[in-house]
Amino acid sequence: ACAAFASSGGTVCRSVAEAAAGCTLLFVVVFTAAQAREVLFGDDGAAAALAPGATVSNHATTSPAQAQELEAECGERRLLFLDSPVTGGKAGADAGSLTIISSGSAAARNAAAKAYEAMSPRGKVVHCGDKAGAASTVKMANQMLVGVHAVAAAEALTLARAGGAVRFAPASSDAGTLPLIALALELLYRTRKSCTMSSHQGQATAAFSSSGCH
Secondary structure: OHHHHHHOOOOOOOOHHHHHOOOOEEEEOOOOHHHHHHHHHOOOOOOOOOOOOOEEEEOOOOOHHHHHHHHHHHHHOOOEEEEOOEEOHHHHHHHOOOEEEEEEOHHHHHHHHHHHHHHOOOOEEEEOOOOOOHHHHHHHHHHHHHHHHHHHHHHHHHHHHHOOOOEEOOOOOOOOOEEHHHHHHHHHHHHHHHHHHHHHOOOOOHHHHHHOOO
16 A cells, blocks of 8 residues: 555655654544544654644544544644544545545634545535534434435335345346346445435535534
8 A cells, every 4th residue: 555655656654743744734544533543642643743733634433522532632732623524435535526524613624625625526525513523423424324225225125025026127227137136236326326415415414504514
């Protein structure tokens, strides 16, 4: 991974602190809050090496409380913080089409705006308030919707099988009939796409108006 990064023009560093030294904007792209904390505040962590007043953009999926704790700890060090989980998976990352769900101060948002455009030129940034935790709440809601749709598709498949349907013919295909599992996959694709489109149109986030989503 480091070799590929270097071949694309990146600079490989020996530690997080070396990578963060003097930077005014830091992206933390890890899986968990514990990993984000280690990157920022562990041995040779980034927080102590950043330029004064720098902005930390955390893209890990965390609980709202964990995002607020990271924001508070950054604030103690006079660093700005953005709670910015992403959705779209590896395919979205490869295509530059991730949706960035973000909350934080106006100053932090302004500091990261151009970098977000470069990070996901075919994606979208959804602003969800001026405090950490709001974006993580919306990401949680998004994951709940994905899970609900997956369960609903499984229930629909079970109902279809109970009614004697074992194969189906796609409306726009000349491939003949397909196993019923293919219908389940099609349902999952369509419901996930519908959920994503609704979020982009602001429909799915309307319930979070108290967090300032728009």
